[in-house]
Amino acid sequence: MSKTKLVIAGNGMVGHQFLQSLADSGQLDSFDVTVFCEESRLAYDRVHLSAYFSGATAEDLAMGDAETYRSWGLTVLTGETITEIDREYQSVTTDKGRELCYDKLVLATGSYPFVPPVPGHDRPQCLVYRTIDDLDAIAEVAKKSKIGTVVGGGLLGLEAAKALTDLGLETHVVEFAPRLMAVQLDNGGGGMLRQKIEALGVSVHTQKNTQLIDDGEQCFHKMNFADGEVLETDLILFSAGIRPRDELARQSELEVGERGGIVINNYCQTSDPAIYAIGECALWNKQIFGLVAPGNQMAKVAVSHLTGGSDNFTGADMSTKLKLMGVDVASIGDAHGQTPGARNYTFVDEREEIYKKLVVSEDGKILLGAILVGDAEQYGTLLQYMLNGIHLPEYPDTLILPDRGDDKQTGLGVAALPETAQICSCHDVSKGDVRAALDSGCCTLGDVKGATKAATGCGGCSALLTDLVNHELEEMGIEVNRDLCEHFPYTRQDLYNLIRIEEIRSFDELLEKHGRGHGCEICRPAAGSILASCWNDYILTENNVSLQDTNDTFMANMQKDGTYSVVPRVAGGEITADKLIVLGQVAKKYNLYSKITGGQRVDLFGARLEQLPGIWEELIEAGFETGHAYGKSLRTVKSCVGSTWCRFGVDDSVGLAIDLENRYKGLRAPHKIKFAVSGCTRECAEAQSKDIGVIATENGWNLYVCGNGGMKPRHGDLFATDLDRDTLISYIDRILMFYIKTADRLQRTSVWMENMEGGLDYLRQVVINDSLTLGEELEQQMAHVVSTYQCEWKTTLESPEALKRFRPFVNSDASDSNIVFVEERQQIRPATPEEKAEIQAEPIKLVS
Amino acid sequence: MTTENNWTAVCGQNDLISDSGICALVNDTQIALFYLKKEQAVYAIANHDPFSEANVLSRGLIGSKGDDLFVASPVYKQHFCLKTGRCLDDENTRIQAWPARIENGLVEVLI
Ligand code: SRM
Ligand SMILES: Cc1cc2nc3c(=O)[nH]c(=O)nc-3n(C[C@H](O)[C@H](O)[C@H](O)COP(=O)(O)OP(=O)(O)OC[C@H]3O[C@@H](n4cnc5c(N)ncnc54)[C@H](O)[C@@H]3O)c2cc1C
Ligand code: SF4
Ligand code: FES
Numbered sequence: 001m002s003k004t005k006l007v008i009a010g011n012g013m014v015g016h017q018f019l020q021s022l023a024d025s026g027q028l029d030s031f032d033v034t035v036f037c038e039e040s041r042l043a044y045d046r047v048h049l050s051a052y053f054s055g056a057t058a059e060d061l062a063m064g065d066a067e068t069y070r071s072w073g074l075t076v077l078t079g080e081t082i083t084e085i086d087r088e089y090q091s092v093t094t095d096k097g098r099e100l101c102y103d104k105l106v107l108a109t110g111s112y113p114f115v116p117p118v119p120g121h122d123r124p125q126c127l128v129y130r131t132i133d134d135l136d137a138i139a140e141v142a143k144k145s146k147i148g149t150v151v152g153g154g155l156l157g158l159e160a161a162k163a164l165t166d167l168g169l170e171t172h173v174v175e176f177a178p179r180l181m182a183v184q185l186d187n188g189g190g191g192m193l194r195q196k197i198e199a200l201g202v203s204v205h206t207q208k209n210t211q212l213i214d215d216g217e218q219c220f221h222k223m224n225f226a227d228g229e230v231l232e233t234d235l236i237l238f239s240a241g242i243r244p245r246d247e248l249a250r251q252s253e254l255e256v257g258e259r260g261g262i263v264i265n266n267y268c269q270t271s272d273p274a275i276y277a278i279g280e281c282a283l284w285n286k287q288i289f290g291l292v293a294p295g296n297q298m299a300k301v302a303v304s305h306l307t308g309g310s311d312n313f314t315g316a317d318m319s320t321k322l323k324l325m326g327v328d329v330a331s332i333g334d335a336h337g338q339t340p341g342a343r344n345y346t347f348v349d350e351r352e353e354i355y356k357k358l359v360v361s362e363d364g365k366i367l368l369g370a371i372l373v374g375d376a377e378q379y380g381t382l383l384q385y386m387l388n389g390i391h392l393p394e395y396p397d398t399l400i401l402p403d404r405g406d407d408k409q410t411g412l413g414v415a416a417l418p419e420t421a422q423i424c425s426c427h428d429v430s431k432g433d434v435r436a437a438l439d440s441g442c443c444t445l446g447d448v449k450g451a452t453k454a455a456t457g458c459g460g461c462s463a464l465l466t467d468l469v470n471h472e473l474e475e476m477g478i479e480v481n482r483d484l485c486e487h488f489p490y491t492r493q494d495l496y497n498l499i500r501i502e503e504i505r506s507f508d509e510l511l512e513k514h515g516r517g518h519g520c521e522i523c524r525p526a527a528g529s530i531l532a533s534c535w536n537d538y539i540l541t542e543n544n545v546s547l548q549d550t551n552d553t554f555m556a557n558m559q560k561d562g563t564y565s566v567v568p569r570v571a572g573g574e575i576t577a578d579k580l581i582v583l584g585q586v587a588k589k590y591n592l593y594s595k596i597t598g599g600q601r602v603d604l605f606g607a608r609l610e611q612l613p614g615i616w617e618e619l620i621e622a623g624f625e626t627g628h629a630y631g632k633s634l635r636t637v638k639s640c641v642g643s644t645w646c647r648f649g650v651d652d653s654v655g656l657a658i659d660l661e662n663r664y665k666g667l668r669a670p671h672k673i674k675f676a677v678s679g680c681t682r683e684c685a686e687a688q689s690k691d692i693g694v695i696a697t698e699n700g701w702n703l704y705v706c707g708n709g710g711m712k713p714r715h716g717d718l719f720a721t722d723l724d725r726d727t728l729i730s731y732i733d734r735i736l737m738f739y740i741k742t743a744d745r746l747q748r749t750s751v752w753m754e755n756m757e758g759g760l761d762y763l764r765q766v767v768i769n770d771s772l773t774l775g776e777e778l779e780q781q782m783a784h785v786v787s788t789y790q791c792e793w794k795t796t797l798e799s800p801e802a803l804k805r806f807r808p809f810v811n812s813d814a815s816d817s818n819i820v821f822v823e824e825r826q827q828i829r830p831a832t833p834e835e836k837a838e839i840q841a842e843p844i845k846l847v848s
Numbered sequence: 849m850t851t852e853n854n855w856t857a858v859c860g861q862n863d864l865i866s867d868s869g870i871c872a873l874v875n876d877t878q879i880a881l882f883y884l885k886k887e888q889a890v891y892a893i894a895n896h897d898p899f900s901e902a903n904v905l906s907r908g909l910i911g912s913k914g915d916d917l918f919v920a921s922p923v924y925k926q927h928f929c930l931k932t933g934r935c936l937d938d939e940n941t942r943i944q945a946w947p948a949r950i951e952n953g954l955v956e957v958l959i
Contacts, residue, residue, distance in 0.1 A: 517911075517912040518910065518912035520909070520912065520918075520920070521920035525909070542866060546865070546867035546910070548909075549909060549922065550922035553907065554907070562902035804863070805865065809871055810858065810863045810870045810871065811858050814873055818902065
């Protein structure tokens with residue numbers, strides 16, 4: 001059977017979803033697919049476009065990648081636009097003169113920003129906000145501008161305004177309607193939003209009709225309004241709505257709507273059954289859907305129809321929740337109460353600047369819509385009431401009145417949701433999907449997110465998802481047993497709090513007060529780590545020694561043959577020639593295998609237990625300190641060479657790395673912690689793959705958090721930008737101590753972050769806005785650890801009692817004859833069992 | 849040397865480390881000795897870890913699982929019963945265990 005020739009116009013968000021769904025359907029083989037992509041880059045995440053101005057790169061935003069598309073066998077032509085459709089011959093023509101026949105054609109052409117035809121709208125420095133290229137142009141113009149003005153106070157306009165303030169411009173918003181976000185909000189909500197946004201330094205001008213743009217006196221432009229007022233500005237950003245890109249449909253005489261949009265049926269077919277339209281260019285039931293979730297649904301429906309399925313598009317909910325310039329705003333369903341008989345409840349708190357409105361049915365039983373400004377916590381609950389027609393409580397106002405802790409049940413139990421209830425609209429995940437994921441073996445929030453993608457889009461559903469996952473686990477009878485182990489009926493977090501609050505200083509005391517049995521290899525090191533994080537006593541005191549894993553006990557990493565490796569600290573990777581020579585001398589004297597590590601230091605392998613003190617004596621003599629390569633503690637702070645030498649460096653990354661390493665060395669935590677500092681955005685130190693990553697900017701330091709390499713790599717999230725050194729350090733103090741306080745045992749910062757309800761925003765609240773008023777306490781706790789640092793090897797060498805442990809045998813000076821080395825590439829390595837059998841093992845002489 | 853078992857003194861009580869292990873060498877045999885402080889009890893098992901083939905069990909963490917006292921191998925974390933040498937994770941594996949006691953400040957193993 002010959003393949004169906006499938007041509008796709010557009011590789012935006014929905015175009016990409018179409019390809020993904022086609023791949024997921026397993027039927028790619030029966031199609032010969034060609035994609036035309038007008039933009040120079042493949043599909044990217046337009047929803048998070050603004051992140052481009054706060055540190056995200058084009059790669060971060062990318063959705064489609066050439067490699068994946070190639071592996072799917074697609075032909076993708078970037079920078080090429082379809083300009084004509086010949087429906088009779090079933091062929092398309094492109095701007096490069098290419099002609100191609102199709103059996104089926106999919107239009108996923110999106111929309112374009114509407115620019116009102118005001119005289120002067122086409123002057124230079126008049127821009128729009130839709131593509132990465134637009135953003136590059138804005139950044140370019142912003143460099144020579146002081147004042148920026150956004151025309152349009154809708155959702156996108158406010159986002160654009162945020163971008164302009166991020167670029168450091170004095171920002172104005174000019175809106176034709178009497179209020180901001182006129183589509184989603186009423187007067188009360190719009191007014192509250194305006195108040196909050198003005199408090200952030202943006203000037204809002206409503207009811208302004210721009211009539212002419214011409215040369216300004218102080219600025220590049222002057223905007224002249226119908227009421228005679230003027231506004232001078234250097235940059236104008238039009239964000240006055242979007243229009244479907246239906247030009248191909250018009251040219252080929254497909255049916256289009258009165259006000260634009262390519263008419264489609266429930267299968268996403270246009271008036272020509274061989275042509276589909278999906279995403280923002282499509283008009284279904286006289287509606288355009290300017291959001292990505294409905295577009296994705298259309299993509300799935302079109303794929304289903306093309307592959308013989310029977311999915312239908314039945315419309316989509318347009319409720320939205322977003323954070324505009326840090327202000328929570330949400331609009332649900334019939335927010336304007338246009339349903340006949342609709343009744344409202346409103347709540348206004350002018351001091352806290354909160355506005356909430358509920359629109360309910362005439363009989364008060366059903367929620368029709370809602371508006372939330374300043375506090376959108378109930379969004380998930382209200383949305384579920386609305387979508388599922390769940391009966392409202394007796395007093396619906398309890399849903400928006402502040403929770404004063406009087407036990408009023410305001411939330412909606414997740415149990416009440418029907419199986420079909422949509423939990424995550426971005427990725428169309430229903431309650432049933434979440435349950436299926438749990439049935440198939442997921443057992444944490446992180447697992448469910450990974451398997452279903454729920455809560456990985458806008459994040460609006462994460463609180464609801466957390467509730468649901470916990471509830472379902474309990475329902476399934478999987479006791480969500482968070483006990484550390486059989487000896488302590490507590491979580492690690494509980495134990496941390498007990499140890500802190502009751503000032504418990506030893507494991508015996510902890511076991512006596514709160515545990516049972518003898519402990520084990522789980523609770524002992526966990527308690528050892530918490531005791532160290534809190535009190536920072538020497539880890540080999542009589543109380544502490546039985547809690548340490550062998551690596552901590554002998555302050556070296558055990559290798560497969562029972563020997564150890566030695567890793568001295570080389571802060572920031574900077575090392576003098578003299579110290580390098582000492583490392584070489586020691587390695588030579590003790591015949592150790594030497595290797596440069598991935599952490600920018602040197603590892604010396606093959607040391608026998610009894611050799612460790614001697615080796616360390618020499619290293620400490622030469623000025624080295626222990627490197628904690630063995631501990632769940634700060635490992636290394638990698639650095640690039642930075643501004644001191646590098647022609648691109650904008651700050652001294654090595655200096656900062658050394659200071660950070662010296663500040664946090666010895667800090668014990670639930671898992672190991674790695675840092676890196678790069679001197680500019682080229683990022684040679686790979687800071688974005690570290691628990692804490694710092695990158696120099698022209699104006700200070702950008703801080704990235706919760707990245708790692710390892711088994712499941714995760715890029716760090718940009719936490720804060722352009723920090724001065726003191727602020728940077730206080731944020732890191734707080735983040736690390738909060739991690740130590742709340743993470744699970746052996747949980748790296750990445751997993752901790754992924755399981756944290758509220759995620760990055762929540763962490764910012766705690767650290768930057770001090771929402772738990774913990775900031776000072778966390779900093780003091782860190783100050784204690786910093787001020788009580790000791791080199792554990794130095795302390796050990798001073799204690800004859802501690803040194804006794806480094807004898808392989810308590811009753812003999814012999815050495816373990818089972819340890820045998822052979823030579824390879826001029827160095828030692830452990831002998832294989834076969835080699836051992838051959839070599840009549842002869843006890844190796846002790847080096848004293 | 850006779851083949852008959854003897855209580856052999858291997859070290860002093862104060863060489864032991866509370867709730868942790870040390871190793872003694874008796875006639876080429878490496879014996880891991882563990883000391884439980886609360887019970888004042890001492891246990892002796894082979895130092896050889898059959899899973900990693902390294903002589904390291906004396907350097908593992910000790911603990912309890914139900915009524916069994918164990919040491920967890922520092923290499924791959926299998927648990928060995930301190931009293932019997934039984935591997936708690938693999939019923940086909942057992943290592944040697946010897947009776948041990950503290951007598952007059954000395955640690956003795958019946959070997
Ligand atoms: C020596 C070194 C490899 C090398 O030759 O380069 C190394 C060696 C070990 N790594 Fe590593 N890691 C080394 C850099 C890394 C890096 C790269 C880096 O730090 O930039 C990574 C990925 C980055 C990261 O951690 O995010 C790395 C990810 C791991 C992981 C996986 C962690 C994860 O979250 O998935 C483990 C396993 C673990 O910690 O549970 C691990 C565990 C280990 C252990 C400790 C395994 C063990 O228990 O025996 C290895 C023994 C070290 C020893 O004997 O000294 N090592 N390891 C590197 C020492 C760096 C240093 O100077 O301290
Ligand atoms: C700043 C911003 C913030 C947003 N925030 C949100 C949000 O929070 N939530 C939400 O749901 N939505 C949001 N949106 C809207 C969302 O991005 C769109 O709904 C979504 O991108 C629509 O996808 P699409 O594929 O239909 O169109 P697009 O993503 O626009 O893709 C269409 C692509 O087709 C190309 N194209 C057009 N014509 C042709 C042709 N003839 N030949 C070849 N290629 C062609 C275009 O160049 C474009 O690359 C936001 C949009 C912007 C700009
Ligand atoms: S990658 Fe694996 S083998 Fe290599 S050092 Fe790390 S833990 Fe060891
Ligand atoms: S609703 Fe956007 S991530 Fe779930």
